[in-house]
Amino acid sequence: MNDPASYTPPKVWKQEESNGGRFANINRPIAGPTHDKELPVGKHPLQLYSLATPNGVKVTVLLEELLAAGHSGAEYDAWLIKIGDGDQFGSGFVDVNPNSKIPALLDRSGDTPVRVFESGAILLHLAEKFNAFLPTDSGKRPEMLSWLFWQMGSAPYLGGGFGHFYSYAPHKIKYAIDRFAMEVKRQLDVLDRHLANNEYMCGDEYTIADIAIWHGTAHWYKIKSMRQRNS
Numbered sequence: 216m217n218d219p220a221s222y223t224p225p226k227v228w229k230q231e232e233s234n235g236g237r238f239a240n241i242n243r244p245i246a247g248p249t250h251d252k253e254l255p256v257g258k259h260p261l262q263l264y265s266l267a268t269p270n271g272v273k274v275t276v277l278l279e280e281l282l283a284a285g286h287s288g289a290e291y292d293a294w295l296i297k298i299g300d301g302d303q304f305g306s307g308f309v310d311v312n313p314n315s316k317i318p319a320l321l322d323r324s325g326d327t328p329v330r331v332f333e334s335g336a337i338l339l340h341l342a343e344k345f346n347a348f349l350p351t352d353s354g355k356r357p358e359m360l361s362w363l364f365w366q367m368g369s370a371p372y373l374g375g376g377f378g379h380f381y382s383y384a385p386h387k388i389k390y391a392i393d394r395f396a397m398e399v400k401r402q403l404d405v406l407d408r409h410l411a412n413n414e415y416m417c418g419d420e421y422t423i424a425d426i427a428i429w430h431g432t433a434h435w436y437k438i439k440s441m442r443q444r445n446s
C-alpha cells in the first residue's frame with residue numbers, strides 16, 4: 216500500500232493484483248462477460264434482474280407502486296443478481312446490461328423483448344409505459360426530468376465518492392473524504408431547500424423523481440440525522 220501523500224501516478228496505468236478495499240474482488244478495468252451463464256426467465260411480462268441496493272430498490276418500489284395502483288401489466292419476476300459473487304459478469308446479464316450493474320430489466324410485453332438498463336431509464340420506461348407517476352401537467356415534465364437526472368448524476372458522489380472513501384477504501388484519505396463529505400452535504404442542502412417549499416420534488420405530485428431520490432439519495436438523510444442525534 217502506498218503512502219497517499221507521495222503517490223505519483225504512472226504514465227501508463229496498470230491494474231495491480233489487488234488494490235484492497237471491500238470490492239477489490241469484483242473491480243476490474245475491462246467490460247464484458249467473465250463466464251457463460253444464461254439468465255432465468257419467468258412467466259410475467261417484466262423480468263427484473265436486481266438486488267436490494269439503493270439503485271435496485273428504486274425499480275422494485277416503482278413496480279410495487281404500479282401494481283398497487285392497479286396496473287396488472289406491471290407483474291414481474293424478480294431474479295437475484297449477487298454482485299458480490301460476480302453474477303453481473305455472466306454472459307446473460309451482460310446481454311441485458313453491457314455495463315454489468317444492477318438493476319436491469321427485460322420487457323417481454325411486446326413482440327420483441329426489450330432490454331433497459333440504468334435505474335433512471337428503467338423508471339422512465341415503466342412510467343411512460345403505464346402513464347403513471349409522471350406529472351399530470353405536461354409543463355412540469357422538465358422539472359421531473361431535471362430532478363430525476365439530478366439524482367442519477369449526484370448518486371456517484373454519494374456512494375462511489377463519499378461512501379466508498381469513508382467506508383470501503385482500505386485506508387482513510389483525508390482529501391477524498393473531505394471533498395466528498397462537502398459535496399454530499401451540499402447536495403442534501405439542495406434537497407432541504409427544495410423540500411422546504413414543496414411536498415414532493417414536483418410540487419404536490421408524487422412522481423418517479425421522488426422514487427429515485429428517496430431510495431437512491433435520501434437514505435443519506437437517515438445517516439445524517441443518525442449522526443446528528445449521536446453527536
Ligand SMILES: N[C@@H](CCC(=O)N[C@@H](CS)C(=O)NCC(=O)O)C(=O)O
Nearest residue numbers: 241268270298316317318333334335
Ligand atoms: N447508474 C447505475 C448505477 C448502478 C450501480 O451502481 N449498481 C451497483 C449496485 S447499487 C452494481 O451493480 N455494482 C456492481 C459492480 O459495480 O460490479 C444505475 O443507476 O442503474
